[in-house]
Amino acid sequence: MLLSIALILMVGMALGWICKKCRLPSLLGMLATGILLGPYVFNLIDTSILSISSEIRRIALIIILTRAGLGLDLTGIRRIGRPAVLMCFVPASFELIGMIAFAPKLLGLSILEAAIMGAVLAAVSPAVVVPRMVKLMDEGYGTKKGIPQLILAGASVDDVYVIVLFTTFISMIQGEGVSALRFVNIPVSIVLGILIGLISGWMLSKYFAKVHIRDTIKILIILSWSFILVTIEDALHTPITFSALIAIMFIGVALQKYREEASVRLSAKYNKLWVAAEVFLFVLVGATININYLGNVGIKALIVIAGALILRMLGVFVCLLGTDLNRKERVFAMMAYTPKATVQAAIGGIPLSLGLGCGDMVLTVAVLAIVFTAPLGAFAIDLSYKKLLGK
Secondary structure (H helix, E strand, C coil): CHHHHHHHHHHHHHHHHHHHHCCCCHHHHHHHHHHHHCCCCCCCCCHHHHHCHHHHHHHHHHHHHHHHHHHCCHHHHHHHCHHHHHHCCHHHHHHHHHHHHHHHHHHCCCHHHHHHHHHHHCCCCHHHHHHHHHHHHHHCCCCCCCHHHHHHHHHHHHHHHHHHHHHHHHHHHHHHCCCHHHHHHHHHHHHHHHHHHHHHHHHHHHHHHHCCCCHHHHHHHHHHHHHHHHHHHHHCCCCCCCCHHHHHHHHHHHHHHHCHHHHHHHHHHHHHHHHHHHHHHHHHHHHCCCHHHHHHHHHHHHHHHHHHHHHHHHHHHHHCCCCCCCHHHHHHHHHHCCCCCHHHHHHCCHHHHCCCCCHHHHHHHHHHHHHHHHHHHHHHHHHHHHHHCCC
């Protein structure tokens, strides 16, 4: 196991660095590492690590969401108003509808399997989008009209909305049935998750104010409570539940509100923690890819991904109707909202680990979406922002 961990970290970081030097997202190098070290090529990753791969990916997702909460600017969302709220769910919903329309015909999936695939693919990637929007804000491009802030805010909540839909569809395909109550549970679980997260964050902020402990210990406490919330949600079998993932993100939001100075330090700590989590996340996703299966569905899957992306961009256009953004700025927002990586890596392998018939297909399409959209989206943002946005 120790040799496998060493190979994952060293080869993953090395290939990630090479990709970065080639102006490609480093996550592509990490995915390639997983494919090379995985059971379908050199088989150098210990089976004990592969057996807990899904849990490791879940931990990475928890770190992503807490980071998002600690950095989420709620005042910015309120200032931007309606478009910011719409960007949280409209583009993802358009893409999900596109996947349900295209995947059954081209990939032979059922409607519910297509919905699961759509929920996996419909999230935008914080790993690609967030650092680029921060760069735009630092350089002053598009900030007067709040374009980077709009995309940042939408990307943070968009991921959680999609994950809630994904867990709902997974429950349905596992035989828990289709009912109106299940869809009512989506907004209810989001609201309950927000309340639980805000209360948890407020209590933690009070505790941190009274008990002076190192920031590292605070991180361990927040992570432990996040794990407990996820475990409670998994154990609940009631008609109405709460979204632990939303709660985790809003713990960060509450800490930012009630312990602002500490939240800045904690956010920096989470960024360091993400360095290792990111390597494990993308390498382990790459290790689960059956490259033989990848060749069988490649072209059809790319057509499905492209069709769904076009509908996603249409969704962004709808969100921006009635705003003061000009045509160039709207085109930039539409392109910037397409890259995929983090959420697809975190949940793309879950259907396969649950033994669902569509598992291989969902994982394969998720990886193709990452390989296809992450570099294209990154290049589109990097090469166009100076031409399309005002400084």
